[in-house]
Amino acid sequence: MDTINLHRIAVEAMHSRGLLPAFAPQTLQEAEAARRTGPERNGTIHDLRHLTWFSIDNDDTRDLDQLSVAEPLAAGSTRLRVAVADVDAMVRPGGAVDGHAAVNTTSVYTAAGVFPMLPEVLSTDLTSLHEGQERLAVVVDMQVEADGTVSESTIYRAAVLNRAKLTYDAVSAWLDDVGPPPSQTASVQGLEDQVRLHDALASQLRQWRQTRGALNVNTVSARPVFKDGQLTDLRPDEKNRAKDLIADLMIAANGATARFLVDMGFPSLRRFLQAPRRWDRIVALAASHGVQLPAAPDALALDRFLCARRLVDPAGFADLSLAVVKMLGSGEYAAAPATSPSAAGAAGTTGLGHFGLAVNDYAHSTAPNRRFPDLVTQRLLKAALAGEVPPYSAEQLTGIARHCTLQEDNASKVERQVLKAAGAWLLQGRIGEVFGAIVTGAAAKGTYVRISSPMLEGRVVRGFEGLDVGDTVRVRLVAVDAEKSFIDFERA
Numbered sequence: 001m002d003t004i005n006l007h008r009i010a011v012e013a014m015h016s017r018g019l020l021p022a023f024a025p026q027t028l029q030e031a032e033a034a035r036r037t038g039p040e041r042n043g044t045i046h047d048l049r050h051l052t053w054f055s056i057d058n059d060d061t062r063d064l065d066q067l068s069v070a071e072p073l074a075a076g077s078t079r080l081r082v083a084v085a086d087v088d089a090m091v092r093p094g095g096a097v098d099g100h101a102a103v104n105t106t107s108v109y110t111a112a113g114v115f116p117m118l119p120e121v122l123s124t125d126l127t128s129l130h131e132g133q134e135r136l137a138v139v140v141d142m143q144v145e146a147d148g149t150v151s152e153s154t155i156y157r158a159a160v161l162n163r164a165k166l167t168y169d170a171v172s173a174w175l176d177d178v179g180p181p182p183s184q185t186a187s188v189q190g191l192e193d194q195v196r197l198h199d200a201l202a203s204q205l206r207q208w209r210q211t212r213g214a215l216n217v218n219t220v221s222a223r224p225v226f227k228d229g230q231l232t233d234l235r236p237d238e239k240n241r242a243k244d245l246i247a248d249l250m251i252a253a254n255g256a257t258a259r260f261l262v263d264m265g266f267p268s269l270r271r272f273l274q275a276p277r278r279w280d281r282i283v284a285l286a287a288s289h290g291v292q293l294p295a296a297p298d299a300l301a302l303d304r305f306l307c308a309r310r311l312v313d314p315a316g317f318a319d320l321s322l323a324v325v326k327m328l329g330s331g332e333y334a335a336a337p338a339t340s341p342s343a344a345g346a347a348g349t350t351g352l353g354h355f356g357l358a359v360n361d362y363a364h365s366t367a368p369n370r371r372f373p374d375l376v377t378q379r380l381l382k383a384a385l386a387g388e389v390p391p392y393s394a395e396q397l398t399g400i401a402r403h404c405t406l407q408e409d410n411a412s413k414v415e416r417q418v419l420k421a422a423g424a425w426l427l428q429g430r431i432g433e434v435f436g437a438i439v440t441g442a443a444a445k446g447t448y449v450r451i452s453s454p455m456l457e458g459r460v461v462r463g464f465e466g467l468d469v470g471d472t473v474r475v476r477l478v479a480v481d482a483e484k485s486f487i488d489f490e491r492a
Contacts, residue, residue, distance in 0.1 A: 004133075006422060019104050026096045027099070029120070034090045043385065044157065046158040051069045054184075057370075058164075059167045064129040066129065070201055077143055077144065080252070087118070097119065106408055122369075127368075135159070137403065140155055141154050142252060144204065147208050151254065163188045164191055166441075172243070174243065198245055199241070215357075220322075222234040223236070235453070236318075254366060266384050267392070269364070269400065270363055273355045274329070274332075286302075297355070323438060323440075333402075335398040338394065349385050360482045419487045434476050434477075435474070458475075458487030459486075463490050474491070
């Protein structure tokens with residue numbers, strides 16, 4: 001199977017899930033016109049181009065959504081500024097580009113390539129925070145104390161300039177003392193100190209969340225590997241120190257964003273994860289390792305168990321993490337109504353907490369090039385800053401939240417389907433082979449397992465009785481069909 005066939009499978013999967021695989025001509029024309037008209041510049045825009053902004057992302061990422069810069073303060077405090085690409089300045093609400101984004105709600109990342117939420121003239125060019133390019137941004141400005149608490153925060157618009165596009169792997173290797181410093185540290189004054197300050201700051205933010213029960217998991221996903229344009233493998237895409245660094249900073253920025261909208265008396269979109277639907281199964285999983293968890297969901301107790309298992313069995317921790325994440329269930333979007341600041345208090349009153357992150361009132365705001373909820377949130381923020389009424393009503397936000405949750409699930413299904421098609425092609429000559437696996441799904445619609453080499457999921461068609469999420473099992477490959485994305489196993 002070549003990449004053209006994979007692309008066809010991806011397009012068909014997109015259509016079947018209610019996603020648009022291609023942009024309409026009017027959408028592309030509108031996006032191209034934005035190059036001529038330029039971004040909207042109404043209101044106060046601070047000039048922060050002189051700061052040492054930088055980004056860390058994947059080697060091949062072109063849709064850069066955020067930059068950051070930090071400054072040490074007295075008594076161990078740190079000022080952290082996160083600049084998020086001002087996508088709204090180039091995407092007109094109600095226009096053709098906005099309409100396409102509102103349908104798909106997310107970029108879809110498949111083994112056949114990326115189906116971006118916004119035309120590439122925007123997402124990978126005009127609204128991407130490229131190195132050496134001046135851009136408009138919405139800045140989340142926070143003061144982080146030595147214990148990891150965000151004591152103060154504010155939001156404003158600014159002009160920024162990315163001084164260095166760094167990569168996860170290079171930064172992580174350098175911080176772990178197994179690789180050289182990124183080349184830009186020699187040419188950008190103060191960059192080395194910036195990265196090390198960010199690393200220390202991220203650790204403080206993470207430790208504060210973990211004292212509240214943030215889960216210390218280590219999940220991995222499959223990354224397609226191509227050689228001369230041909231798919232050759234599906235390998236684990238591991239977490240690393242630099243990825244954790246950026247994740248911790250973005251969690252802080254998203255929390256500050258939610259609090260800002262509460263303080264301004266605005267409605268908002270929130271990302272939440274309720275208490276685990278399968279807590280009983282998590283309790284049973286812990287018991288199989290000799291650990292007794294409380295009968296009611298308890299994030300702190302669960303994290304203590306996870307941390308202990310990481311020390312005892314580091315090689316098996318990724319599989320354990322996967323099992324726990326599957327049992328936690330998926331996050332969702334929800335609309336939070338406007339609440340007066342006096343009634344909301346510092347932590348808000350929406351009740352839309354995130355069990356896995358141990359944060360309350362959490363908004364997605366840091367990736368507006370590739371997530372529609374982030375673009376909606378950005379419009380709410382800019383309206384609040386301009387003293388305008390909210391651009392979306394509570395009813396509209398409820399509909400957007402429901403649709404975004406649905407389309408996120410559809411996008412994930414497309415990504416899994418194309419990945420399975422690629423995996424089925426890779427496994428064509430291995431019928432009868434036995435693999436170690438972990439159960440990732442067990443329901444009336446079927447029992448599914450994940451193998452590690454190549455990393456992919458398949459269905460157990462025989463011998464699945466009694467299996468449940470988190471179980472480890474030996475399975476035999478009995479059939480594959482790349483065109484239909486079938487990978488079938490039987491219990492060995």
